[in-house]
Amino acid sequence: MRNIKILHIYSKALDLYGDYKNLTVLSQRIRETGNQVEIITAELFENLEFSGFDMVYIGHGKVKNLAAVAAHFVPYADKVKEQIENGQVWFVTGNASELFGQSFTTPDGGEIKGIGLFDYKGVETNKVFVSDMIGRPVFDKEETVYGFANRTAYLEGENKYPLFEVIDGFSNGKTPDGKEGTLYKNFFATWSMGPVLSRNPALMREILKRLLKEDYKECDYTLEQQALELVLAEFKKG
Amino acid sequence: MRFALTALLCKALSIAGKLLGGGTDLPGKIALKMYPRVMKKLKFDGKVLAITGSNGKTTTANIVAHVLRENGYSVVNNELGSNMTSGIASTLLCACTLGGRIKADYVVLEVDECYSRFIFKDLRIDYYLILNLLRDQVVRNGHPDLVSTKIVEAIAAQPEMTLILNAQEPISQNLAGDNYAVYFAMDRTERSTDNCVSGTHDAKICPRCFHEMKYEFFHYNHLGNFACTHCDYQSFHPDFLATDVDFENRTITINGEQISVTYNTTFNMFNTVAAAALALTAGVSMEEFKKGVATFGGAKGRLDTFDFEGRKVTLMMTKQNAASLDQSISFVLEQAGDKSVVLFINNVLYLDYKDISWLYDVAFERLHGKVKNILCTGNRALDAAVCIKACDFDSRTLHYENDLSKIKEAFRNTEGDIYILAASAFGHEGKIIEELKK
Numbered sequence: 001m002r003n004i005k006i007l008h009i010y011s012k013a014l015d016l017y018g019d020y021k022n023l024t025v026l027s028q029r030i031r032e033t034g035n036q037v038e039i040i041t042a043e044l045f046e047n048l049e050f051s052g053f054d055m056v057y058i059g060h061g062k063v064k065n066l067a068a069v070a071a072h073f074v075p076y077a078d079k080v081k082e083q084i085e086n087g088q089v090w091f092v093t094g095n096a097s098e099l100f101g102q103s104f105t106t107p108d109g110g111e112i113k114g115i116g117l118f119d120y121k122g123v124e125t126n127k128v129f130v131s132d133m134i135g136r137p138v139f140d141k142e143e144t145v146y147g148f149a150n151r152t153a154y155l156e157g158e159n160k161y162p163l164f165e166v167i168d169g170f171s172n173g174k175t176p177d178g179k180e181g182t183l184y185k186n187f188f189a190t191w192s193m194g195p196v197l198s199r200n201p202a203l204m205r206e207i208l209k210r211l212l213k214e215d216y217k218e219c220d221y222t223l224e225q226q227a228l229e230l231v232l233a234e235f236k237k238g
Numbered sequence: 239m240r241f242a243l244t245a246l247l248c249k250a251l252s253i254a255g256k257l258l259g260g261g262t263d264l265p266g267k268i269a270l271k272m273y274p275r276v277m278k279k280l281k282f283d284g285k286v287l288a289i290t291g292s293n294g295k296t297t298t299a300n301i302v303a304h305v306l307r308e309n310g311y312s313v314v315n316n317e318l319g320s321n322m323t324s325g326i327a328s329t330l331l332c333a334c335t336l337g338g339r340i341k342a343d344y345v346v347l348e349v350d351e352c353y354s355r356f357i358f359k360d361l362r363i364d365y366y367l368i369l370n371l372l373r374d375q376v377v378r379n380g381h382p383d384l385v386s387t388k389i390v391e392a393i394a395a396q397p398e399m400t401l402i403l404n405a406q407e408p409i410s411q412n413l414a415g416d417n418y419a420v421y422f423a424m425d426r427t428e429r430s431t432d433n434c435v436s437g438t439h440d441a442k443i444c445p446r447c448f449h450e451m452k453y454e455f456f457h458y459n460h461l462g463n464f465a466c467t468h469c470d471y472q473s474f475h476p477d478f479l480a481t482d483v484d485f486e487n488r489t490i491t492i493n494g495e496q497i498s499v500t501y502n503t504t505f506n507m508f509n510t511v512a513a514a515a516l517a518l519t520a521g522v523s524m525e526e527f528k529k530g531v532a533t534f535g536g537a538k539g540r541l542d543t544f545d546f547e548g549r550k551v552t553l554m555m556t557k558q559n560a561a562s563l564d565q566s567i568s569f570v571l572e573q574a575g576d577k578s579v580v581l582f583i584n585n586v587l588y589l590d591y592k593d594i595s596w597l598y599d600v601a602f603e604r605l606h607g608k609v610k611n612i613l614c615t616g617n618r619a620l621d622a623a624v625c626i627k628a629c630d631f632d633s634r635t636l637h638y639e640n641d642l643s644k645i646k647e648a649f650r651n652t653e654g655d656i657y658i659l660a661a662s663a664f665g666h667e668g669k670i671i672e673e674l675k676k
Binding site: 012013015016017018019021024025028043044045062063064065068107126128130131132146148150152193194195198199223224226227230231234 | 387596599
């Protein structure tokens with residue numbers, strides 16, 4: 001049995017659209033496999049320590065808050081990159097992806113540095129963009145996922161490490177290029193807001209496998225799968 | 239001449255629309271097509287009041303309009319909540335003379351948060367009440383910061399306008415800029431909580447310095463007395479303060495004067511303080527306010543009750559908005575007897591998005607041990623059920639049925655009085671009622 005330790009950073013500053021429920025359902029599933037889980041939060045202006053955690057989570061947030069977070073987060077760039085290169089599991093939703101690129105722009109036209117793990121740049125538009133998305137995860141192309149973006153920014157630059165091959169809907173960029181999110185080693189990121197782990201058993205399983213390794217067990221996803229099938233059927237109908 | 243023709247057409251279309259049962263927005267929409275800056279030509283004899291905010295604007299606007307009418311003032315208002323540019327144009331062009339004069343003592347406008355900046359460019363607004371900013375219909379609006387930048391734009395267009403702001407809501411309290419502002423607040427009530435019990439809390443950190451915000455108590459969501467742990471940003475001293483809120487006897491004391499009201503929910507008590515702050519600032523006396531509010535008949539169209547096989551069914555319309563649904567849950571929890579909740583959850587807006595992330599922001603956990611069943615219906619019934627399951631409800635409590643033709647049977651499998659929470663159902667809730675009555 002494992003005791004999985006999850007670090008949720010900026011839970012108060014980046015907290016939009018029910019994203020934190022990703023951790024609620026992930027914890028439920030970890031317990032269902034007979035393992036234990038502990039969630040620790042760390043906020044803006046507090047000291048961040050990543051070692052000793054199995055997973056780090058950052059959610060989608062207000063644009064102004066993201067800029068404040070960047071000023072606090074970027075000084076940890078080397079430590080963050082080291083953890084990700086060494087295989088720590090990260091799960092990042094919405095505009096928090098912008099923190100991991102070269103830079104991102106702000107509503108007043110400023111530019112803020114990211115940690116530079118990826119080549120992309122975040123571009124703020126000040127306009128709400130919404131879209132559904134269905135796609136196939138790169139780790140299992142037999143599976144289909146559903147996501148929903150509600151964002152005012154996009155990522156500019158080639159997506160070298162996509163998480164999903166998009167069948168229909170949004171990409172990381174301004175215009176659809178068939179690739180969404182990021183999967184690099186055990187770093188997962190997606191623009192899908194809200195409860196993406198709750199609604200997508202395939203993604204939940206993959207993260208559980210990477211967290212639990214030999215202690216992974218299959219759970220009952222009947223209801224979640226049925227719900228997802230109904231969503232996908234509506235896309236087929238068009 | 240161009241104005242007179244546009245106004246005349248708008249009036250004619252509106253009369254035709256009423257006869258044919260059409261929408262209230264269309265005449266204004268056509269008028270604005272014909273003459274885009276038509277509202278700039280309007281002249282007001284009386285005062286113009288605008289009301290916005292994520293939650294409570296229809297009720298608050300209706301309270302204010304009712305108070306004014308009860309005291310013999312002539313009022314023009316958009317009572318049915320047509321609160322975007324075209325709805326406002328319809329209301330005003332139907333009420334004005336062909337010369338563009340609106341003779342009413344007061345114009346009371348409920349205005350959409352995101353559209354006020356367009357409307358305020360052309361209309362003179364004397365008083366602007368901003369009730370609160372919470373995450374609301376996020377698919378349309380995005381997050382509250384985005385909405386607040388649009389409101390700042392609206393305020394900038396009206397430097398002479400007096401603002402009426404909520405001293406217990408950190409995001410909108412911060413919006414006054416150089417405009418003159420007065421503030422309202424409501425003291426701790428028996429229903430106030432030390433921690434936020436709603437699913438959404440949009441101001442955990444200070445909007446000025448981003449450090450943690452501390453709250454003395456919460457009314458609902460992030461509304462309560464606040465102070466930043468780092469800078470000096472805190473609840474301002476209120477010009478209008480409600481004390482001694484008595485839900486049982488339906489009374490509230492504002493600036494020392496006891497007032498009788500016709501409702502007993504926390505949010506309508508709060509709306510009353512906001513309405514009083516606006517009305518009194520705009521020249522109404524406390525005596526007039528007391529007299530008017532005592533006979534207020536409630537907001538139209540949000541609540542309906544009927545019978546299903548001997549059981550009481552209450553239909554509650556909510557928005558696709560976590561705060562709105564949280565308030566409906568508060569209402570359900572305040573009702574006596576065994577009960578079940580029916581969630582009617584559908585795709586988002588007319589564009590058919592399959593998103594239900596807003597539902598994950600609702601504190602369904604509060605229903606634990608308080609309801610017999612939660613039945614999820616609508617075309618997103620199963621997704622809603624997945625969400626409820628995530629809130630730790632077991633399969634005995636949690637039911638779902640996405641096939642409306644089987645809804646009768648599903649209702650029979652629940653116990654107690656039934657509360658249907660229909661989220662932005664756009665009339666689809668009629669299908670449930672139709673099935674139940676078959």
